[in-house]
Amino acid sequence: MTPYIGTSTSRVDGHAKVTGAAKYAGEFNTHDLVYASVVTSSIAKGRIVRIDASEALRVDGVIDVLTHENRPRMAGTDEAYKDETAPEGSPFRPLYDDKIRFSGQPIALVVAEQSEIARFAASLVRVEYEQQAHVTDVYRRRDEVALEPGADPLGPPKSRGTPERALRAAEVRHQGEYYVPIEHHNPMELYASTVIWEGAGKLTVYDKTQGVQNVQRYVCSVFEMKPEDVRVMSPFMGGGFGSGLRPQYEVVLAVLAARALKRSVRLVLTRQQMYVLGYRPAMIQQIELGAKAGGTLDAIVHGAVTVTSQHEEFYREETGWSGLLYKCANAKYAHRLARLDLATPCDMRAPSAATGVYALECAMDELAVALKLDPLELRLRCYSDRDQNTDRPYSSKKLRECYRQGADAFGWDKRNAAPRSMRDGGELVGWGMANGVWAALQMEIAVRIALSANGHAEVSCATSDIGTGTYTIMAQVAADMLGLPLENITVKLGDSTLPQSPVEGGSWIAASVANGIATTADAVRKDLLRLAKRMRNSPLADAAPDDVALVDGKLVRKRDTSRAVPIADALRIGGVDRIEQEKSTTFPEDGAHAHNVHSAIFAEVKVDEQLGIIRVTRVVNAVAAGRILNTKTASSQIMGGVVWGIGMALHEETLIDHNFGRIMNANIAEYHVPVNADVHDIKVIFVEEPDNIINPLGIKGLGEIGIVGVAAAIANAVYHATGKRVRDLPITLDKLQR
Numbered sequence: 241m242t243p244y245i246g247t248s249t250s251r252v253d254g255h256a257k258v259t260g261a262a263k264y265a266g267e268f269n270t271h272d273l274v275y276a277s278v279v280t281s282s283i284a285k286g287r288i289v290r291i292d293a294s295e296a297l298r299v300d301g302v303i304d305v306l307t308h309e310n311r312p313r314m315a316g317t318d319e320a321y322k323d324e325t326a327p328e329g330s331p332f333r334p335l336y337d338d339k340i341r342f343s344g345q346p347i348a349l350v351v352a353e354q355s356e357i358a359r360f361a362a363s364l365v366r367v368e369y370e371q372q373a374h375v376t377d378v379y380r381r382r383d384e385v386a387l388e389p390g391a392d393p394l395g396p397p398k399s400r401g402t403p404e405r406a407l408r409a410a411e412v413r414h415q416g417e418y419y420v421p422i423e424h425h426n427p428m429e430l431y432a433s434t435v436i437w438e439g440a441g442k443l444t445v446y447d448k449t450q451g452v453q454n455v456q457r458y459v460c461s462v463f464e465m466k467p468e469d470v471r472v473m474s475p476f477m478g479g480g481f482g483s484g485l486r487p488q489y490e491v492v493l494a495v496l497a498a499r500a501l502k503r504s505v506r507l508v509l510t511r512q513q514m515y516v517l518g519y520r521p522a523m524i525q526q527i528e529l530g531a532k533a534g535g536t537l538d539a540i541v542h543g544a545v546t547v548t549s550q551h552e553e554f555y556r557e558e559t560g561w562s563g564l565l566y567k568c569a570n571a572k573y574a575h576r577l578a579r580l581d582l583a584t585p586c587d588m589r590a591p592s593a594a595t596g597v598y599a600l601e602c603a604m605d606e607l608a609v610a611l612k613l614d615p616l617e618l619r620l621r622c623y624s625d626r627d628q629n630t631d632r633p634y635s636s637k638k639l640r641e642c643y644r645q646g647a648d649a650f651g652w653d654k655r656n657a658a659p660r661s662m663r664d665g666g667e668l669v670g671w672g673m674a675n676g677v678w679a680a681l682q683m684e685i686a687v688r689i690a691l692s693a694n695g696h697a698e699v700s701c702a703t704s705d706i707g708t709g710t711y712t713i714m715a716q717v718a719a720d721m722l723g724l725p726l727e728n729i730t731v732k733l734g735d736s737t738l739p740q741s742p743v744e745g746g747s748w749i750a751a752s753v754a755n756g757i758a759t760t761a762d763a764v765r766k767d768l769l770r771l772a773k774r775m776r777n778s779p780l781a782d783a784a785p786d787d788v789a790l791v792d793g794k795l796v797r798k799r800d801t802s803r804a805v806p807i808a809d810a811l812r813i814g815g816v817d818r819i820e821q822e823k824s825t826t827f828p829e830d831g832a833h834a835h836n837v838h839s840a841i842f843a844e845v846k847v848d849e850q851l852g853i854i855r856v857t858r859v860v861n862a863v864a865a866g867r868i869l870n871t872k873t874a875s876s877q878i879m880g881g882v883v884w885g886i887g888m889a890l891h892e893e894t895l896i897d898h899n900f901g902r903i904m905n906a907n908i909a910e911y912h913v914p915v916n917a918d919v920h921d922i923k924v925i926f927v928e929e930p931d932n933i934i935n936p937l938g939i940k941g942l943g944e945i946g947i948v949g950v951a952a953a954i955a956n957a958v959y960h961a962t963g964k965r966v967r968d969l970p971i972t973l974d975k976l977q978r
């Protein structure tokens with residue numbers, strides 16, 4: 241019945257990608273294309289007094305220079321700029337007025353016959369500013385805006401019990417402050433838009449985005465255009481990680497130029513320009529834990545300060561994860577925002593959990609040291625089968641199994657608890673562990689299936705495939721649900737004219753679209769049965785829809801597979817050459833259960849004692865995430881998350897010169913990410929986690945969970961190796977030698 245779901249099917253778009261047939265936003269061509277280049281602000285705050293484009297305009301091949309002074313009309317309300325993932329506040333409007341809100345802000349657009357000419361001419365645009373004092377350092381604004389506990393699902397949860405009293409009474413306490421710097425997404429593909437001027441004001445927009453319909457609605461609203469005049473496409477995406485959830489400024493500027501010139505326009509941002517598209521907000525966290533000497537928790541107090549811009553309030557549930565995970569009667573949360581003169585932060589892989597769980601899981605390790613308890617044993621003693629924040633059971637939670645299988649695969653039982661006790665030649669060896677947690681989300685989605693008499697099906701949905709493997713899992717699920725070979729399925733996505741989809745993010749697309757395909761395939765099967773019954777002496781004459789399944793190109797009776805009607809026969813008898821169905825799938829609120837995915841991470845580091853160089857030599861990540869649709873693409877997701885966790889622990893940090901309010905390492909030479917030499921042995925384990933509550937197919941999604949807890953496991957391993965606790969990331973060798 242299910243030959244494809246759960247297998248390690250290779251990517252159906254793999255061939256297109258490795259041969260270059262897959263086209264990305266900056267690669268679509270048309271005759272008469274012109275090229276745009278952005279001029280950005282060199283100050284962090286103030287206003288533009290004058291822009292002198294005369295020198296740029298004298299360059300041969302330059303067509304126009306657009307600024308806030310000469311641009312075409314754009315909408316004037318904040319509402320018009322709010323996309324489906326916008327936070328509270330006033331969204332940034334590129335080229336709208338003379339106000340400078342952050343360094344690197346786009347302030348002019350040069351359009352030319354060639355991209356090199358546009359870029360050269362952009363360097364000739366002279367700007368005079370009136371500068372104001374700026375603040376870009378989170379440590380100078382840590383007390384600004386306090387979010388009200390319990391006020392919204394993304395803010396800090398309400399406290400429970402009597403945390404202060406419990407903390408005072410605790411037999412063993414730990415208190416620590418943990419820091420995660422600003423980090424950037426750095427996808428391989430540069431942000432780009434190619435806007436095709438179709439005539440009469442109609443546009444086809446190839447944009448790098450995680451949500452074509454989100455961008456389509458946004459463009460319509462910002463430019464006051466009719467929905468039928470804007471089609472947004474993004475068939476492939478070279479990495480997004482959250483930076484493409486909101487429409488980014490390249491699409492606004494490319495559309496602006498196309499409308500101003502009535503021509504097709506391409507804008508590709510530079511790597512440096514991408515550093516204002518959003519980032520993981522820096523986060524200062526204070527954690528206090530109180531425990532009984534036996535290793536059970538009495539109190540968790542978690543406070544966080546996260547960065548946002550002056551114009552929008554971006555935050556996620558950074559503090560909420562800590563009280564959810566472990567049995568603990570008393571918990572207290574506080575979350576403040578530091579308003580800085582920077583662009584607004586945005587989601588980045590496991591937003592809030594990657595950072596919040598880092599602090600919690602390091603603090604738990606420190607508590608285990610104080611208790612003289614094995615860190616895994618501490619977690620088992622605090623294990624909870626209920627979500628502690630909402631006091632609900634989980635629809636499924638196989639974290640114990642993750643601990644068991646992960647520890648076995650790693651050899652955790654051979655760990656000597658004393659720091660600096662394990663060595664390999666000149667290197668200190670450290671073993672650390674942590675857990676990960678993420679939400680198992682699902683969103684309303686629509687899927688269309690067109691089944692032809694030749695047994696070929698086209699499955700379409702406006703979702704994106706940001707590189708995670710959505711094309712492939714959609715094809716697998718459709719093949720199984722329709723009883724067809726994989727190669728008979730064509731998947732269409734990344735086109736705003738296709739059936740409704742939310743943005744691809746939050747790890748919700750796999751669960752949403754797979755169940756969506758099942759719903760629509762059901763409708764197709766019912767149509768086929770209706771047609772098959774018209775057959776003279778139909779073998780399915782008395783069959784009800786649930787009695788039949790689609791197998792091997794036939795509609796067959798489940799209890800008696802000899803009674804079957806081939807798809808082609810059913811269509812012929814019905815006098816149609818195809819069946820088309822489009823259905824929307826919703827996921828009813830399940831107030832009775834918490835929906836989460838979990839993981840246990842075990843990490844080994846080797847630290848050169850003289851130089852402080854840290855290598856992450858082994859990582860085991862054991863994940864419980866419901867039914868796994870594709871073990872190959874799923875493993876790749878988790879492996880990518882682990883690599884990113886290595887980066888978070890040891891390499892990544894966006895550096896700002898606070899005197900200028902400017903990012904100093906806006907390139908992938910100086911913004912360090914792990915390279916092959918930094919990545920050693922990574923083992924991914926999926927534990928069995930049947931879940932018949934969450935959705936009909938028992939799918940939870942695992943895009944984000946791979947990174948959560950990894951930095952903590954590595955930081956804990958570094959402590960175990962060296963006896964030094966570095967609480968501010970990244971753990972660089974200078975901090976270790978201090």
Ligand code: MOS
Nearest residue numbers: 481482589745746
């Ligand atoms: Mo993800 S941070 O929702 O792309």
